[in-house]
Amino acid sequence: MHRQEILDHVRNIVLGTNTGLFPDDVAEFASMTYDLGMDSFHLESMISRLKEEVADIEFTPWYIKASRRGHDTVGSLVDFIDERLAAMPSAARARPQVETSFNAESVSIELEAA
Template identity: 80%
Template sequence: MHRQEILDHVRNIILSTNSGLFPDDVSEFASMTYDLGMDSFHLESMISRLKDEVADIEFTPWYIKASRRGHDTVGSLVDFIDERLSQSPSASTSQTQAVDISPAEQGELDVEAA
């Protein structure tokens, strides 16, 4: 997933969890708490959806860093997700590796089952 796709997805989630906002309100530089008025419930809802829809990554490091320094911008969250996704192997690769069984392994399975 490219950074722009992540940004678009984060924007859509923010807009869907906070009905009082307009699309132009959700810029990369907008603070989620100060500019967008998100409270802990909105942030938790957004993070929960991001885990379900984008990637199951741990958001606590971002949340701690952002709240300490007041840098809870949309862009900082997008950068955090983009960085974590580029560090971890893709889910499709790991699923393929987990399902892939070589012919030798299949023969061993048949012998064990018999």
């Protein structure tokens, strides 16, 4: 995933978790708390979605850095994700899609790589 794709995805998630925003509000240098008005609930919802949809990344280091004034920008989060994805082996970056099919006699779960 390229940086621009990550940025677009983060923007969409921010817009989805904070419905009072317009797409132009979610600029790369916008502070999530000061400019976008996101509180801890919005931030946690956003991080949860990113973990599910992008990669299972530990976001605590970003939270620590973001707690300093001016470091909680959309761009800082995008850079953090981009760096973590680049450091992952390519197999770990591909998130498997889980498909389930139920049958009266058996239950099977099939994993299909994306």
